[in-house]
Amino acid sequence: MSAASPSSTPAQGAFRKFRERNSRILPNIKARIGVGLLLAFVLLAVLAPVISPYSPTYTGFSLGASPSPAHLLGTTRSGQDILSQLIWGTRPSLDVSLTTGSITMLVAVAIGILAGLLEGIIDEILMLATNIVLVLPSIVLVIVISSYISAASDVTISFIIALTSWPWGARVIRAQTLHLKSKDFVKAAIASGENHFRVAFFEILPNMFSLVAANFFFTCLYAVVTVASLQFLGLGNINAISWGSILYWANNSNALMIGAWWWFLPPGLAIGLLGAAFALINFGIDELTNPRLRREGP
């Protein structure tokens, strides 16, 4: 990116200089904070049995208590310790976002590379399907489908979200595949008789790792927020302990109107921080790698 314009005007020079400095330091800071946050959540999820002061499902505490030394975030209206729920809620939230991210990227990578590599009629059909799914209103579809399936499990929800969110990645990956295909090393590989499978997995895929990773984290961000929204609406699995279901029960018990901010604010903050972790990693990767990638996407 820095070699784009060898001679430049003062303004562009300033931009370029800043961009150079920016691209080396800032994204690293962004990515580092993001990775740090994510690791903290993973640790919280793994250590939940150790850290959590009480069982998240035990209902024997005083009902609807405000924060106290015994219950740092108070208790729910049915007498559960909110801090314990929050700590245990990390597990399903991490789980569902990473699962959704993985499924979505698998589909996106498969379709994107296939379309870019084969071109012709298969490309046309795949891109038509991609563009159609792209214009479907995904949040509406996700809500409707999860309402058709009563009490959908987390894995089902992951699949539903993946079903409507793969096209973004597929388009970017197809564009990058087309770009890589014009490079000499891929041409050489094809000329030397490597089959499509080998070209896809050994030549093209390793060279777009950062792109796939950035998209993966972006999908994770989308999944965290979407799953929480669904659970808040009472769709999906609201009886398991998760951040979204805490919010659902808080809202159901009018936590806001009785001023129980300790019930209602922390899960939202947790979702936001996990989302921010994914976003920061995504931006970090995006800025570290070639920014032209974005402009080449259709």
Place this chain on the structure above:
Amino acid sequence: MRYLMRRIIFYVVAFVATITINFFLPRAMPGNPAEALMSKFGGRLNPLALKSIEIAFGLHEHEPIWNQYLQYLGQLLHGNLGTSLAYYPASVSGLIGTALPWTLFLVGLSTIISFVIGIIIGSISAWRFGGAFDTFMSTFFTFTYAFPYFWIALACLYLIGYLWGVFPISGAYSMDLVPTLSGSFVFNVIRHAILPSLTIIFTSVGYWAVNMRNTTITTLAEDYVTMAEAKGITLRRILLRYAGRNAILPNITGFAMSMGFIVGGAILTEIVFSYPGLGNLLFQAVQQEDYPLIQGILMIISFSVLAANFVADVTYSLLDPRVRVGGNQ
């Protein structure tokens, strides 16, 4: 014009695909929602409602699926979306007709305001690239983007609406008022719209700002900007009259596309603020398993998204001649 023809064909295909998905979706679901519905409502349904479910779900099992599909298409062509179960005997199209204007008003207006503010912030960020304003805004938007919308909305509702009591917290107008075109009623409607509108603007302005900032920065690297600078034109003028115009192009397309999501995109806003729009109606339908209504709303939402995308394509080809030339190759 070949470009436009291609796009028109695409949208026709996409629309048929959407209708087809809408038709097959409930039929493909495990546990057959139609049967569950029949057992739930039992003998309490009257013939018209029954007919409506039959069409939505194809309960005539003896009829081949193709016939059912054609019947469904026929009903759609006559603008007949069926009868609602939860709000029986209201028709689905009637319910949608009542809810749609509220959504268009609230979300449409909020989106326009958000777009304008976002473009201004984005331009300033690009102008002061790397400065304090830019850094602050970028960081700030990372967070508004990551937090779940409904939670921010609830927090605003709690703080501004409940604790401070500045704005009404639910509905589109006070329940004791009769909708008229009087000044006091209009004022009441606006007062009710401010809080939900603020939350939409707050959470969506970052998207426009970041996009505008990035496209402007990209545009500033173009040769004609260098040329303008060589001529000694001030940076401010370059940003406003040279780069800004071109940088705003992709954002206008994005704006047109987002108009399509207005109809379906604010489900959570309407639910949190009990706003009587389409999103709220959909949620009610989902909760009460009113399948004909769900199907009808899904249909309307898909249609408006496609229509808005088409408008976006047309606008872009009008504004940017390169698209038209590219289509002729």
